[in-house]
Amino acid sequence: MSKIQDNEVKWGILGVGNVCEVKSAPAMNLIPNSKIVAVMRRSEEKVKDYAKRHGVGKWYTSALDLINDPEVNAIYIATPPNAHLELATIAAKAGKPVYVEKPMARTHLECLEMIEVCKQANVPLYIAYYRRELPHFLKIKELMDAGVLGKIRTVHINLKQKLDASLITKVETNWRVDPELAGGGYFFDLASHQLDLLDFFFGKITHANGFASNQAKTYAAEDIVTGNFVFESGVLGSGNWCFTTSKNAELDQTIIYGSKGKISFETFGKGEFILETDEKGLEKFSFELPKHIQQPLIKTIVGDLLGTETCNSTGESGARSNWVMDQLVKERI
Structure with missing residues (x-):
């Protein structure tokens, strides 16, 4: 069963920094039934430059404006981890599936909050642990x-x-x-x-x-x-x-x-x-x-959203790595 209403995943990207140059975002335009429709970065100069170089029609300097764009039906959060919980919460409450860069959040507790907010909003949550598909x-x-x-x-x-x-x-x-x-x-x-x-x-x-x-x-x-x-x-x-x-x-x-x-x-x-x-x-x-290293994983996310395959890098699996890291650094000497 499809997890989005459209038969195409229309991405909005929050934070088009270095990871979006080659590793991830370009793949979204190469996968069938997937395309980038809007990008966001706080710097107007940088986001306009990115949109022009990558052929993206719309750009924003406000995360909220991008999330509320009616054409966007899936959100990719490519910011540093401190913003992941807040942005995932806004996206989930807007009813839009969320794909989040790794690490999933700063702490395991933040991961659990992200899982819960997406669960309450009934939207899927995916994490960019792309090595699972290499x-x-x-x-x-x-x-x-x-x-x-x-x-x-x-x-x-x-x-x-x-x-x-x-x-x-x-x-x-x-x-x-x-x-x-x-x-x-x-x-x-x-x-x-x-x-x-x-x-x-x-x-x-x-x-x-x-x-x-x-x-x-x-x-x-x-x-x-x-x-x-x-x-x-x-x-x-x-x-x-x-x-x-x-x-x-x-x-x-x-x-x-x-x-x-x-x-x-x-x-x-x-x-x-x-x-x-x-x-x-x-x-x-x-x-x-692959040239775009996240492409195999993103393909499974698109398939999962359209009901044709399953993605195994989810909020639940991503949170487990944060839990382990929290345990390993707990004893500071």
């Missing part, structure tokens, strides 16, 4: 579900990035390291993707604890986090995130261990992974990633 991650899940790794035992995340020296002078303009805007630092921005992907692979995380610290003191948010977690499926996991390492120490690696082998991959790299099994040894898989 080909190499779908292949990893397919292999694990087929038993290639045997019984999954444990999974380990190791993410190290060098300190961005420009932050020393640009902290005030970088919302990703401002807890008031983002909920936390780069951990909230990047680990949210990793934790959601593991949720997709193994199901809900039921227990989590960790430690967070601000070692470099370059900005207010945490810059290092370590933690452990347990999935409802019985898989055990751990994570180590540090954003103040040297360049030669940078690393993006997740390893899944099973009783018959292991899989290792980068979350933020190419569409590749390595499978090592007792039976076949080492195998490398490589997939081409």
Whole structure:
């Protein structure tokens, strides 16, 4: 059953910043029965420029004006997380489905409020955890579900990035390291993707604890986090995130261990992974990633709204990653 009255999803976008240049918004005009009809940004100069470059007919500097545009029947919120709850509430009360950038909100409590307001308004809520639909991650899940790794035992995340020296002078303009805007630092921005992907692979995380610290003191948010977690499926996991390492120490690696082998991959790299099994040894898989990285997920959202397929990145699943992050940073040292 269709979740919108029209047979076409007509997007209104709130916050046409960098993520809307290539990653997400252009895909909305490439998917059948989907198009962008209006965009909004507070800066008139910037929103007019975006609309002109991307061929969008209408632009606004007021979120409320865009949401109330009668032609718009679905809202994409591409702002920093501090505005997600407020904008999702306005959109839901206007009866329009909501697609929200990740992380879903600054806290798990805000996520729960978003879920409830959309539930009360009877509108769907989707979250931009697009890795759930990328080909190499779908292949990893397919292999694990087929038993290639045997019984999954444990999974380990190791993410190290060098300190961005420009932050020393640009902290005030970088919302990703401002807890008031983002909920936390780069951990909230990047680990949210990793934790959601593991949720997709193994199901809900039921227990989590960790430690967070601000070692470099370059900005207010945490810059290092370590933690452990347990999935409802019985898989055990751990994570180590540090954003103040040297360049030669940078690393993006997740390893899944099973009783018959292991899989290792980068979350933020190419569409590749390595499978090592007792039976076949080492195998490398490589997939081409879409130019507009969110396109496969947005396609499922359009299909879900039109009643032709199902999207599995919802408010409920997105909120679970926020819950885990809240637990991992609760103990500040």
